Amino acid sequence: MTPPAPSTTAPQQSRQDTRRDLTQDLAHKIVAVGPHAGAHRVALRAALTVAVPLLLLWGTGHLAWSAYATFGAFCAVYARNDPWRARVGMQARAGAWLALSVTIGAVVALSDHRAWLSVPVTAAFAAVGSLLSDHWGWRPPGPLFTVFALGACSAIPATGTTVLAALLVGSGSVLFGLVVSAVAGMLGARGARAGQDAAPTPPPHVRPTDMGRHAVRAGVAVLLAGGVSTALGIGHPYWAMVSAVVPLMAREWLPALVRGIHRVLGTFVGLAIAAVLLWIDPPGLVVVLLVVVLQGCVELLVMRNYALALLLITPLALLMVQVANPEPMGTLLFDRGLQTLLGVVLGLLVGWAAAQLLPRSKELA
Template sequence: MPEVKAAAKVRPVDAAWAFALRAGLAVAIPLVVLVAAGHPAWAGVATFGAFTALYARDEPYPRRARVLTAAATGLIAGVFAGTAAALAPQPEPFGTAAVAVVGGAATLLCGRFRVGPPGGLMFAFATAVTSAMPATPTDLWRHPLLCAGSALLAWLIAMTGALIDRDAPMRLAVARALRAAAALSTAPAGTAGLLARQQAAAAIERAWRAVPPDRPAEALLIARAETELSGVHGHRPEAAAALRSLADQVARRGPAPVPETEQAETDEVLGRRIYALLLREPGPRRPGPVWPAAARVALGALAAGAAAGVLAHVTGLGHPYWAALSAVAVLQADSLRLTLHKSIQRAAGTTIGLFLAGAAVALPGDHWTLVAAIAIAQVCAELLVVRNYGLAMLAITPLALLVGELGKPTPAADLIGDRLVQTLLGCALGLIAAALVRNRAAARHLDEAIDEVTTATTALRRDRSDATGEARRLALLLLTLREAYGVASGEPGLDPGVTEQVLTAERAGRQVLAGRRDGPSGLSGSTA
């Protein structure tokens, strides 16, 4: 089955260890402090603040600081909502409602501001677990305070790299843009290779955002990637090898490499750079439809939580919040196809991961054993999640159970049985929610994006009176087109001919931007 094969695909990664170790350290320090102080139950709550470090993993430090601050605020709010639900007369239905509201709101905001993985999941996770923990009125302020303290620590750990190597995110972004452009040499032609071209365009756009105006050498490297993306010279294997070599060089500390080029190619590359520079500060972009994703999360969490509650009442099965959380997890995707992939990955990964979880929970020892196991599981999860979500579940499954054990110990056999049934239930109901709440606005948004790119391309080709403004607008519309296609192509019922329209519109727009080497008045001299 093609979708199973796609779900099992393992992605290549780079620079994963630094992020994984940051995340493990952010989790381990508050756990060690609170367990040493004799408050292991508090340590479980503090773990949620440490999840702040999971966001903005490769962002430049100014944006990273903003995203981490927002993530910390959301996690504190999630812990407060979960604790309030735990104090309700009937915690389970209130907890399910809290998970649905927090998960839906977090998904909406993460989509609106393009926060990226893990999206709204960790906020729902914090809400779900705290809603199932024993609580007193004092915990209504104590739990958010513990979360805030560990979130502050996680923020500092994630930002400490700025003191050591402030340019590391920039170099990583440039290297990824070069490698993504190099990958086009082996991508199939036509619509079959559209995904590779979309990925290269996204990597190049992120690189332009990461490079400051006073770094012409790095900017020239990204312009070389732009040239490869345009395909004006064809995608030759020797050009791809040169791009990969440049990527390896720029990823290391030190001066950026200067590519050897002929004068004609240098002029062309600089011309491309003039207009690609417009992507650095693009201003606001019209967002795609984010309400369907948020509605899917809320509906899926409510349905899964309600079904799990009924199942718990009939059979005595525990931890019904796991079903709601699983629904939220698989619905952190832009389309129905990606939701199907996540459902397959989470169900398969959890089933296998439960063997590891059983061994971890049954480990002899005290709370220090749990602390060590949680830190190790966190590092392993972050190393694997960028490769494949299903592989990451091999570590995430023990991690979730161990965090719950700190706050509320439960026999291992009960944990494993509850986790398996509730996860499968949540995945199934999350997938049903994705199928019921159709994102019909996605196709309409894509059609509008194609029309706008075509109109802007024609206007820029004809009118040179406002080259800077028109080029900026077209650059923004191309980014919107790429995002719109990524969502619409994963929804059922998309006209097959639309893919060719996207290819044609994108190719024409990029050629116009790249070909206007005259640039705005005086710009060529300032960027050479």
């Protein structure tokens, strides 16, 4: 007589329940859409901040410098819902770091060996940017924009003139963004007025040891992603470096995994939109207007669902690349997809390894 199969033990059942709960939680977080939370005000500021510099560059025949302006304009996304004085202060600090990143990227681009030189330089800036972000309580946290700015600008062949342009255009865009933010507050924009008497959102307390860990993992992830992609000969290694730090913006494993999945899914669907826009091959002014509209729409979505925002971030990034340094559409799309997947995988591996080495911490750091 065949003995009955042993029933599931209590520990086994508990593990199964835990896995099921985690899977359900992961699925929910992937598709969840957050509240609007006044995103239209941020979208308008961000769109205006990027529109004026790009239109000036187009009007003067220097649209090839558009990347420098766009990265400087990213200062507008910091402290999005803070009272305007606190917002301008955070944007000034983050913007100064962005302008420096743009300029150093252009300096790296002077070298014939810029592809390899960019990797350690960007990794170092990622680590320092992480420290600054934790120290100042930047929102959004982490060195993502630093990595994007320095990595992308280092890939655009440069001369002494373009280094000066990177400094002036990047810094000018930051300054204009601060003016837009301040004027929006002083004119009594609804969100700013509602928060005038309120204290700014206090930055999360980060212990010095955790600041160091965050910096190390950011630097290692960027160094690993950039090194592997460059060694493999895949174009645009900075896309892998950016994608590697995306999961690390989250402090816990599940949110990091969600961000990684969002990055891959949103990018791959966004490539279809980008392909259509690149195939149309719009003239310079139309590209500028598309970038402005896309930037505004990104800010409407990015805090609600990162994957949805990436449907627009992807064509926005590819349009910027084509304006600054045109190349075949197929190569561009292939590189973006492959580098995104590579970077996310390596970033998650770095985060997982850090968590294993620091078992007492609930964070990825």
